[in-house]
Amino acid sequence: VIERVCAESGTSYDEVDITTDPALVKKYGEQIPVTFVDGAQHDFWRVDETRLRAALAR
Template sequence: MNGMTNEGAAPARTVTLIGKPGCHLCDDARAVVAEVAAATGAAVVEQDITQDEALYARYWEQIPVVLVDGEQHTFWRVDRARLHRALTS
């Protein structure tokens, strides 16, 4: 062990954007997610419902869907301020 610890450091947050190609709302959401993630240091993961049957079955009527640390945060439209609060609380 090198003696360095992560005590007191906030764990990295992860924002997952679930969408599909050709979705204009997904493009809008992607821009907001990227901006807020850059400002807060959150990681961003994208998942395509056309490549995953389980995601398709669960979310096809709601895309884009945004998860924060695996929990559904919002769908259709992403509120910049609300996402920022979720990532900094």
């Protein structure tokens, strides 16, 4: 979902493997996948396409 929405909107994204960083595992381990938009946590567990599109359009 993220790859498709970003490609369609011309937005770049970074994928981070939190399992390589104990601090990130502790903070987000129960919320995978975690999505951030403009540096702020946007969503977790499930990527909602409509919500992601709306957030990227702002």
